Amino acid sequence: MRRIDFITTEVQSVKWFMDRIKHDTLIIDQSFQRKFVWRIKEQVRLIETILLGFSIPEIYIWMTETDPDTGESTYSLVDGQQRLTTVKEFINGKFKLHSGYLDDEESTIYANKYFSELDPEDKKAIWDYPFSTRVIKREIREEDIIKMFLRLNSTDKQLNPQELRNAEFGGLFIKLADEISQHPFWEKYRVFSSSQIRRMTDIEFISQILIFLREGITGETTQKYLNLVYDKYNEKYDEYENDKKNFLKMIMELDKIMEISEENADFFSKRTHLYSFLIIIYFMLEKGLDISEYNEKIGNFIIYYNDKTDDLNISKDEKRLVSDYRKYVQEGTQSKARRIARVRLLKSYLNI
Template identity: 50%
Template sequence: MAERKIDLIKTETRNVKWLVDNMRNELLKVDNSFQRQYVWLKKHQVKLIETILLGYSIPEIYLWGIDTDPDNGDTVYSIVDGQQRIGAVVDFIEGKFNLSVTSVAEKDASYANKHFSDLNSDEKKAIWDYPFSIRFIRQEFVRQDIVTMFLRLNSTNLSLNPQELRNAEFDGKFLKLAEELSNLNFWETYKIFNQQQVRRMQDIQFISNVLIFFRQGIEGDTTQTNINRVYDLYNETYEEYDDDKNLFNSILNEMEKFFKSTDEKIGEFLSKQTHLYTFMIITYYILKMHGEVKEEHVQKVSKFIDAYENTSNSNLFTTKILSDIAEYKKLSSEGTQSKSKRMRRIQIIKSVIDI
């Protein structure tokens, strides 16, 4: 009888000392194709360390053996699930954060507001000796088996959203381009995504939707089903990779003219993701028709925002356009994933700024 998958996994206990030593010796590798780069918020880090100090249990960790040194026997493991937990422990021991009293549950505890170096001997020992339950996956597992297991592991875990699951399932060119574009300074400069949204890969999904527009036009769905379909379609072959990358960069470069306008309300308005998506598409059309965003476009967007904020301002536009802007405002507050509503928002802006 064929060997069962479960027979290739063994559960053992390792303490924090083992985890820290293996991280420092680079024997534990973070695999971002399963989970995104370690970006837990401090409050989550603090909660984990406090859980250890209080002696409560922590969910098990999954490590996949990917290579063994034939000379010394050291095995290198890929962290399939648990990188945030391991990273928090290592960072705390290395003094990168303290147990701020605002985040701990036990406000009067002796460890509140302390770094690891400030803890008493018993508290330090409690951390070093804390036992983690680890599922060791043997090297005989192939990567597709690991992906399948990870997806099954998290299929009933509401903490993982569709984009995080896509990140584990796909490793092709479409995802790689979205990840590459997410590292551009634009997002941080104009505070488009907060740290929590970045951790949950909402920036990757937003960028993916813009790339889907490039491939499928304005009628392309932004539903999770269609995003999965596009990831699959362009997973291995994505001939437009460079063209889409250059186009995306061109749009952001032109968008900066809006953000750098002396009219500060434009940047504040466009930093909201619903509006940003719409105006990235609008900028795409401006580039196609005019080659660049001109001052007249910036001024019309400024007038549009004034009317958006006060739709009774009859001095700015005709009654018909003011009515359209009021409709845009309503559509922006409703379900933003609706294809018809998204298309109508873009149609309204195109008419307002005359493109």
């Protein structure tokens, strides 16, 4: 039989979905989409659409098992996380229908209201709203579910390449990147905004550093190459623990430098500098150098980079190296050649 023969179309109410989420019989599967993404404007527009009675794109759920005694089925949410999470949060009073985001004249009666403030008939309209639902039978394999999710979202501008990788690869490489992303370092210095974290920018950046640990400074960081590396280390990653140990050492040493001054912290919170100096710290650790002995030199680098002041213990050659580094930052950050050049200049400046 074809895959489509194992997919049925049903109509399920908001109440049906909310009950199953509440009782853990509908699981929002993080192996497909890791984090909630929608902004408040998009959330308000969805609730407005429901209240006006307009249609919403289909929800896809996968029937994973059925209790033989009760007949109760458990489902995994394949596509529709943003919609269902939005409805759940609105019902739970997490946001109101901001008037500035409502798009239709008919909606003025809902302006600035929480769910609890809606008229009884409007509340019922939300509970009863019919979602067109594609139910995928348990006979469909998980790898086919992943392919389906990728096809559903490959042209969706709301999903970036890293979010699609998260759905396609659930193995060791992304597991390590996710584990490192939980380290307090990132939040302490606000390297990534909350929206960037939701869009998995942090995971992608950490993956690029892990690529350096595996492939060296000449390793690519393009989206295509990231996909290849994710695939290569998805099931077998012998260096997992060693890379984890090295990465944590690198951010621990950089943390010490960032704590010296606010200027240091601000400088390294920019990802271009963060990437370059994490690589430099790796080389310093490999050589067994005492990184604290370089604190003044690194501090002078940052001051001259920011201000070009002459009132520093810094030679003409060192000033030239800082200026060249600045040029490679301004010309672009993602190019492999520029990335290598920045690291080379830092090595020369620090004489390592």
